[in-house]
Amino acid sequence: MHWDRKSLRSFASAVKLTIAGVVIGGAVAAAGTAIAQDAPPAPPAVTPEAAALAPLAFTAQQVATGRGLFGGGCAGCHGETLAGLDGGPPLVGDAFAHWYTGPVSALYDFVLNRMPLDAPGTLQPRQALGLVAFILEHNGFVAGDVALPEDPAALALLGFRQ
Numbered sequence: 040m041h042w043d044r045k046s047l048r049s050f051a052s053a054v055k056l057t058i059a060g061v062v063i064g065g066a067v068a069a070a071g072t073a074i075a076q077d078a079p080p081a082p083p084a085v086t087p088e089a090a091a092l093a094p095l096a097f098t099a100q101q102v103a104t105g106r107g108l109f110g111g112g113c114a115g116c117h118g119e120t121l122a123g124l125d126g127g128p129p130l131v132g133d134a135f136a137h138w139y140t141g142p143v144s145a146l147y148d149f150v151l152n153r154m155p156l157d158a159p160g161t162l163q164p165r166q167a168l169g170l171v172a173f174i175l176e177h178n179g180f181v182a183g184d185v186a187l188p189e190d191p192a193a194l195a196l197l198g199f200r201q
Contacts, residue, residue, distance in 0.1 A: 089140050092198025096185035097172040105173025108166055112155055121177045127156075130174050143187070144194035147171050164189055 110119070116127025123129035138146045151167035153159045162170070168187045176182060180201060188194055 089198045092142055093196050095143060095175065095180060095197050095199055095201050096183050097175060097187040098184065099182040101169050101172035101186055102176045102182050104165065104169030105171070108170055109173050113170065116156065121174065131177050135178055139199040142195045143171065143197040143199065144191055147194050
């Protein structure tokens with residue numbers, strides 16, 4: 040096939056437009072993803088199933104355990120105030136409220152099995168309970184005399200209400 044100048048210019052223009060479209064489209068998609076990741080989800084309503092769960096209870100000792108662990112590793116991603124940083128999501132406020140639709144065991148399982156991000160599954164059960172208690176206190180829940188149970192089946196019966 041023989042290319043004349045006009046055909047080459049048309050082809051080059053088409054290629055430039057295609058490349059520009061891909062670059063712009065990719066930038067728009069990346070921006071949309073970044074915006075979607077930064078915007079916290081709207082807090083869901085507590086489901087009837089969650090409302091039927093037993094009231095939440097944890098102790099000040101569990102909070103103290105969690106505080107010590109949080110400052111040593113978790114704060115690097117979630118911030119000292121739990122407001123989130125460096126890609127770590129906030130653990131307070133509306134961004135945290137999606138946990139309220141299920142049992143406390145869902146949060147515990149997440150912390151135990153998926154945190155810390157760089158070494159998931161390395162926390163001991165009592166450490167995960169302490170972190171859960173620390174997070175709960177920062178969300179306005181109040182420590183009492185009854186500890187979060189170590190039994191996962193018992194945790195599955197607790198809801199996010201006191």
